[in-house]
Structure formats: C-alpha cells, structure tokens
Amino acid sequence: MVYLDLLLVGFGNVGRQFARLLQEKSVQLRRDYGLSWRVVGIATKRHGSAFDARGLDIVKALRLAEAGTSLDVLTGAESERLLPADASGLDLIKYATSESKLRRLQHLVLVETTLLDIQRGQPAVDHVITALRGGAHVVTANKGPVAFAHREIRSVAELAHREFLFEGAVMDGIPVFNLVRETLPVADITGFRGVVNATTNYILTAMEAGRTFAEALAEMQGAGIAEADPSFDVDGWDAAAKTAALMNVLMHGSATPRTIARTGIREITRDRVEDAMARGKRIRLVAAAERGDGHPVGHVAPEELDADDPLAHLTGMQNLLILQTDVLGSIGIHQLDGGLTQTAYALVSDLAAIARRVGRDSS
Amino acid sequence: MVYLDLLLVGFGNVGRQFARLLQEKSVQLRRDYGLSWRVVGIATKRHGSAFDARGLDIVKALRLAEAGTSLDVLTGAESERLLPADASGLDLIKYATSESKLRRLQHLVLVETTLLDIQRGQPAVDHVITALRGGAHVVTANKGPVAFAHREIRSVAELAHREFLFEGAVMDGIPVFNLVRETLPVADITGFRGVVNATTNYILTAMEAGRTFAEALAEMQGAGIAEADPSFDVDGWDAAAKTAALMNVLMHGSATPRTIARTGIREITRDRVEDAMARGKRIRLVAAAERGDGHPVGHVAPEELDADDPLAHLTGMQNLLILQTDVLGSIGIHQLDGGLTQTAYALVSDLAAIARRVGRDSS
Numbered sequence: 001m002v003y004l005d006l007l008l009v010g011f012g013n014v015g016r017q018f019a020r021l022l023q024e025k026s027v028q029l030r031r032d033y034g035l036s037w038r039v040v041g042i043a044t045k046r047h048g049s050a051f052d053a054r055g056l057d058i059v060k061a062l063r064l065a066e067a068g069t070s071l072d073v074l075t076g077a078e079s080e081r082l083l084p085a086d087a088s089g090l091d092l093i094k095y096a097t098s099e100s101k102l103r104r105l106q107h108l109v110l111v112e113t114t115l116l117d118i119q120r121g122q123p124a125v126d127h128v129i130t131a132l133r134g135g136a137h138v139v140t141a142n143k144g145p146v147a148f149a150h151r152e153i154r155s156v157a158e159l160a161h162r163e164f165l166f167e168g169a170v171m172d173g174i175p176v177f178n179l180v181r182e183t184l185p186v187a188d189i190t191g192f193r194g195v196v197n198a199t200t201n202y203i204l205t206a207m208e209a210g211r212t213f214a215e216a217l218a219e220m221q222g223a224g225i226a227e228a229d230p231s232f233d234v235d236g237w238d239a240a241a242k243t244a245a246l247m248n249v250l251m252h253g254s255a256t257p258r259t260i261a262r263t264g265i266r267e268i269t270r271d272r273v274e275d276a277m278a279r280g281k282r283i284r285l286v287a288a289a290e291r292g293d294g295h296p297v298g299h300v301a302p303e304e305l306d307a308d309d310p311l312a313h314l315t316g317m318q319n320l321l322i323l324q325t326d327v328l329g330s331i332g333i334h335q336l337d338g339g340l341t342q343t344a345y346a347l348v349s350d351l352a353a354i355a356r357r358v359g360r361d362s363s
Numbered sequence: 364m365v366y367l368d369l370l371l372v373g374f375g376n377v378g379r380q381f382a383r384l385l386q387e388k389s390v391q392l393r394r395d396y397g398l399s400w401r402v403v404g405i406a407t408k409r410h411g412s413a414f415d416a417r418g419l420d421i422v423k424a425l426r427l428a429e430a431g432t433s434l435d436v437l438t439g440a441e442s443e444r445l446l447p448a449d450a451s452g453l454d455l456i457k458y459a460t461s462e463s464k465l466r467r468l469q470h471l472v473l474v475e476t477t478l479l480d481i482q483r484g485q486p487a488v489d490h491v492i493t494a495l496r497g498g499a500h501v502v503t504a505n506k507g508p509v510a511f512a513h514r515e516i517r518s519v520a521e522l523a524h525r526e527f528l529f530e531g532a533v534m535d536g537i538p539v540f541n542l543v544r545e546t547l548p549v550a551d552i553t554g555f556r557g558v559v560n561a562t563t564n565y566i567l568t569a570m571e572a573g574r575t576f577a578e579a580l581a582e583m584q585g586a587g588i589a590e591a592d593p594s595f596d597v598d599g600w601d602a603a604a605k606t607a608a609l610m611n612v613l614m615h616g617s618a619t620p621r622t623i624a625r626t627g628i629r630e631i632t633r634d635r636v637e638d639a640m641a642r643g644k645r646i647r648l649v650a651a652a653e654r655g656d657g658h659p660v661g662h663v664a665p666e667e668l669d670a671d672d673p674l675a676h677l678t679g680m681q682n683l684l685i686l687q688t689d690v691l692g693s694i695g696i697h698q699l700d701g702g703l704t705q706t707a708y709a710l711v712s713d714l715a716a717i718a719r720r721v722g723r724d725s726s
Contacts, residue, residue: 025549028549029549032549033548033549175542175546179542179546182541182546183530183541183542183545183546184538184712185392185711185715185716186388186395186396186711186712186715187708187712307676310697310699313670313675313676320695322699327384327705327711328535328705328708329699329700329701329702329704331537331696331697331699332683332695332697332699333694333695333696334673334685334696334697335694335695336673336685336692336694336695337691337692337693338692339692341690342692345690345691348690349548349549352548352549360723
C-alpha cells in the first residue's frame with residue numbers, strides 16, 4: 001500500500017473537481033494501485049488556507065469553499081500558531097515540506113491548480129520548484145511550469161528523486177505525455193500539428209454556423225469558459241503555451257510561449273470564414289512544430305484547411321493533436337469531450353502513476 | 364540489462380519487417396530499456412525452420428527467406444538431429460521451450476506473426492498457449508488469440524507468470540491496449556465505435572471518388588493489401604475479429620468473431636455511396652460495442668454517417684477508434700498511416716514493455 005499526503009494549492013473549479021473525483025475513485029485507486037490518500041493542506045486564493053498533518057475533512061473543505069467561507073477553521077491545533085490564516089500557496093508549500101521532513105513523511109504530493117500568468121508562468125513555476133526541492137512529488141494541470149521552465153524543473157526533480165507529472169496541462173485528461181512516454185518506446189517525435197484551444201475552435205465553428213465573432217465569444221464568456229479578458233484564447237497565448245509545453249517535453253525543446261510565432265483569430269471575420277467554406281475550406285487555429293536545424297520551431301496561426309485534413313472537421317470544443325513519428329507515421333489523439341472532470345481526471349491519473357512508481361521503488 | 368531470446372514463428376512480411384526494425388532500433392532499445400536480444404529460432408510456412416541456441420544470423424536469415432531458400436541450413440549443429448528441417452511452428456515452440464528449460468534460460472519470447480484462420484483463430488492460439496505453458500513470454504500481431512481465446516490465454520499467462528502482449532492485433536502499431544492499460548488508470552471503458560478495417564475504407568472512399576466496387580477492390584489486391592479471397596475484409600470478418608478483441612480486452616467480454624453481428628460492404632454500390640453523398644452523408648463500415656445488460660454487445664455494419672461524425676471523414680486506409688469512458692467522455696485514437704512498419708513496431712513496443720517488466724522484477 002502506498003500512502004500519499006496531498007497538498008492542494010489552488011482550490012478553484014479544477015481543484016475542487018479533483019477532490020470530488022478522488023473520493024469517487026477511492027476504491028478503485030486502492031484496489032488497482034494500492035493507493036491510499038489524504039489531503040493534509042489546501043491553499044486558496046480568496047478563502048484562506050488550512051493544514052492538518054492528520055488529514056483534513058475534504059467534504060467540509062468543499063462545503064466551506066463553495067459557501068465562500070474561509071477554510072482556516074480546519075487547520076489543526078498544532079499548526080495554528082505556525083501557519084498564518086492568510087498563508088499563500090508558497091507559504092503552505094514551505095510549511096508542509098518542512099513539516100513533512102520533521103515527521104519523516106516520504107510521500108507528500110503537491111497538486112498544483114492555480115491560474116496561469118501567461119507572461120511569466122507564475123506562481124506555478126515557483127510552487128513546483130519549491131515543492132520538489134522540499135521533497136514533494138508534484139502533479140499539475142497548469143501549463144505554466146512545463147511551458148516556461150521544463151528543463152530546470154526536470155533537473156530539480158531528478159536531483160530530488162521526485163516525480164513531476166502534468167498530463168492535464170495540454171489536452172485536459174486526454175493522454176498525450178503519458179501516451180508518448182508509456183506507449184511509444186523508441187519512437188522519435190519529429191513534429192506535431194493540432195487544434196489545442198477549445199474556445200477559439202468554438203468561435204470559428206460558430207462563425208461557420210452564421211454567428212459573428214462577438215456573438216460567439218459572448219456565448220463562451222456566458223458559459224464561463226472564456227475569460228472576461230479573451231486575449232489568452234483569441235490572441236493564441238493559450239495555444240502558444242501548449243505548443244511550448246509539447247515541444248519541450250516531446251521534442252526536447254527549450255521553448256517558452258514567447259518564442260512561439262503567434263497569430264490569433266481576431267482578424268478572422270464571419271465573411272472570411274464563409275468565403276473559405278464556399279471554396280470547400282475551413283479555418284482553424286493550428287498549433288504546430290517541426291524540427292528546424294536540430295532545434296524544434298513552433299508556431300500558432302489560423303490556417304485554411306482542405307476538406308480532407310482531419311483538423312478541418314473539429315467542431316465546437318473538440319481538440320485533436322497529430323504527432324509525427326519516425327516509426328508509426330502520423331498518429332492522432334482526439335479529444336471529443338473536454339471540461340473540468342477531464343482536467344481533474346488528468347491529476348488523478350498522474351497520482352496513480354506516482355503510486356505505481358513509489359510502490360515499485362519501495363518493493 | 365535484460366537479455367531476450369526471440370523465437371520468430373511466422374516470417375512473412377510482418378515477421379521480416381520486425382527483424383529489420385529490431386536491428387534498426389537496437390541501440391535505442393539497449394540505451395532506453397536495457398534490452399539486448401538475439402533470435403534463436405525461426406519457423407516459416409514455406410521456407411523451413413531454423414534453431415540455434417547461440418543465436419541465428421538474422422541478416423543471413425532475411426536474405427535466405429527473400430531469395431525463397433530454406434532457412435534450415437542455419438540450424439546449429441547441436442540442434443540438427445533433434446529438430447527436423449520441416450518442423451512446424453508448433454514443433455519449434457515445443458523444442459525451444461524444452462531447450463530453454465534445459466538451459467534454464469528465463470527470457471524466451473515467442474514473436475507470433477502467422478496468418479489467421481478466421482474460423483478458429485488457429486494456429487496462433489495453439490502457438491501462444493504452448494509457448495506460455497512452456498515458460499516463454501509472447502508478443503503477437505495476430506488478432507486470433509485475443510479474439511478467440513483471450514480469457515483462457517490470460518489465465519495461462521498468469522499461472523505461468525509470463526507476459527502476453529498484442530498491441531499490433533487491432534490498429535497496427537497505434538497504441539490501443541497500452542493506451543488504456545498504461546495511460547487511463549481507473550477509467551471504465553463503457554463502449555467504442557470505430558473504423559478499423561483499412562481495405563473496406565479504401566473501397567468506400569474510392570467509390571466516393573467515382574470508381575466501382577470491383578475497380579477499388581482490384582486496386583487493393585494489385586497493391587498486395589487485400590487478399591485474393593476478399594471475404595476476410597469485405598464481409599466484415601476482419602472488423603468482427605478486431606471488435607471481439609477490443610471487447611474481450613477493454614470491456615472484459617468473452618466474444619469471438621462469430622458472436623459479433625456482422626454485415627459486410629458487398630451490397631454497397633457506387634450508386635448508394637453517391638446517393639448518400641448527395642444528402643451530405645458518408646457510408647463507412649463501423650465496428651462498435653456497448654454494454655447491454657452487463658455483457659458487452661458488438662456489431663459490424665456499414666452505416667450512413669452525418670458530416671459532423673469524426674468517422675465520416677476517414678479517407679483511404681485511415682482508421683479511427685473512439686473509446687467511450689466514464690471519466691474522460693469520448694477519446695479518439697487516429698491512425699493516419701498504416702502498414703508493415705507500423706505492425707512491426709507494435710511488436711517492438713511490446714518487447715520493450717517485456718524488457719521493462721522483466722528488468723523491474725529482477726531488480
């Protein structure tokens with residue numbers, strides 16, 4: 001049996017859905033992976049923080065967070081004097097890793113789900129590095145760390161003998177990184193192209209159905225999927241961050257979102273979409289990378305695609321990533337449904353991978 | 364370092380391509396998986412058999428087989444009197460497993476690539492069971508064993524503590540079984556639908572381009588892709604065998620190709636294809652399964668698909684399998700290129716998995 005002590009930094013929609021899914025899949029995780037878990041700490045942006053080395057009541061924590069009440073009442077008596085009620089995520093990580101060392105706990109895992117600052121990848125990068133240095137494993141659904149600092153984090157993790165997993169960073173829970181690592185041995189990824197941003201794909205297909213850019217964007221904002229500031233999606237930043245992440249991990253790149261040549265979809269009007277359709281074409285925001293002179297080169301831009309291009313037929317919020325390999329030709333991995341549960345599942349699948357490796361190392 | 368002794372039963376196009384790819388990827392297999400290999404035995408249908416416990420010269424074996432010359436000249440002196448020159452695959456497996464026991468070799472691996480008898484799944488099923496009982500691991504690109512006898516083979520393998528892997532059985536080398544096993548922990552596969560037969564998809568898309576059924580079939584036969592007897596493909600037997608294999612492994616079924624409701628594409632004329640296209644539809648041969656009352660139910664039949672169905676746009680020899688899951692919704696895995704190298708790669712990827720497990724068990 002592997003016992004994991006979880007530290008949830010970020011307890012918004014994804015973090016809370018993760019907590020629910022973990023409870024739901026508890027029996028299977030125990031049966032299939034020998035994984036037993038408890039949540040020892042939670043840091044939120046607006047509802048305080050809590051820590052108890054004996055384990056927090058996660059049902060109560062969910063109820064407090066959803067009622068908009070501070071979680072700090074859950075903090076165990078022995079941590080009360082040491083951990084301020086308004087401790088930041090970083091404070092909590094530092095406190096938990098030192099506590100963990102004092103108690104010689106081996107299997108602390110940071111579950112990182114904070115919002116991404118696309119300019120710098122923070123605070124996620126600091127969270128991840130501090131946790132790994134402190135002896136915790138890390139799973140994250142945040143694309144910041146792997147898009148901005150993959151190489152550095154990789155070496156910190158190796159030095160600390162800790163796992164750093166991030167399946168949810170690019171295509172929600174659809175396996176991409178695990179797909180390559182676990183199922184494509186000795187295959188060389190020579191490039192990729194895909195549609196990896198759901199909001200822009202929704203807007204483009206809504207324009208094909210006759211709506212304007214502004215109408216389609218408003219729908220996504222109304223549904224809570226696009227942010228109030230749509231730049232992250234429509235200017236291609238999200239796709240660029242995912243492109244950098246894929247290049248860094250699958251093609252040994254050292255990209256950041258800013259090194260990706262990037263054009264968004266603001267210039268794409270309903271007229272242009274309809275004009276393309278009249279010629280049998282579809283416009284999609286394509287993220288791609290290929291090997292240049294040794295170094296991979298990445299770019300994000302709207303492209304007019306032929307009808308026989310698999311990317312041309314993605315509707316609504318679907319994503320599709322096509323990997324180019326030396327031994328298998330092109331393989332596509334297709335996300336037909338996306339959302340919170342999927343992203344939360346990615347974190348659970350990363351935890352299962354950690355349980356498997358920890359179990360193996362200690363057997 | 365893990366040393367694997369390989370026994371190639373079947374040395375046709377797939378078997379020979381496997382031998383070539385294995386040589387090509389030798390350095391990476393050694394570096395990334397600590398895998399060192401040699402081929403100790405080869406059984407062919409028409410060019411005799413060979414065995415040498417010290418390892419066969421694989422380059423020479425390829426040359427002999429391609430020249431249509433018998434391989435028996437390669438047999439080592441000490442095996443000559445014991446193994447007849449016309450030994451069958453089953454003879455060779457029995458001989459090798461007894462030799463292997465005598466020498467206390469632990470890591471004999473059967474690489475099974477014989478042709479499938481769709482009525483009974485033989486001789487592959489016997490090959491696989493005899494090898495596992497004799498203490499060998501098994502990798503196969505043959506869908507017979509997993510479509511006809513998955514449950515029995517599974518328990519023989521467990522009893523013998525040997526691996527039985529078959530990634531190439533359904534979608535050439537595109538990961539399907541490894542995808543679920545290695546990257547979708549605690550996910551429940553509730554059903555699937557897909558286009559899994561390349562020949563029929565080629566025929567259907569060729570009819571969309573204006574050719575007749577007979578013309579399209581003749582093209583595939585000319586290219587050596589469809590058999591002289593096209594029944595295996597066009598009557599849906601191949602798709603039914605793959606459906607049974609997927610149900611047995613991913614949904615804990617006990618199907619065989621004969622328990623799959625099956626309609627082929629012989630009734631589909633160019634007129635019907637064009638009529639469907641005029642209504643914005645596409646006809647594809649769809650293989651699917653869903654949970655009935657506890658038991659999965661499988662079927663293969665041509666279906667008229669809407670334009671927004673991801674299966675509708677598969678052209679030429681492309682395949683796409685869509686898995687329905689409880690936690691991730693629907694996921695598609697898309698084979699854009701298929702062929703010999705892909706199938707051979709599936710066998711190599713299965714070998715790498717065996718090396719990883721053997722290495723883990725002995726560390």
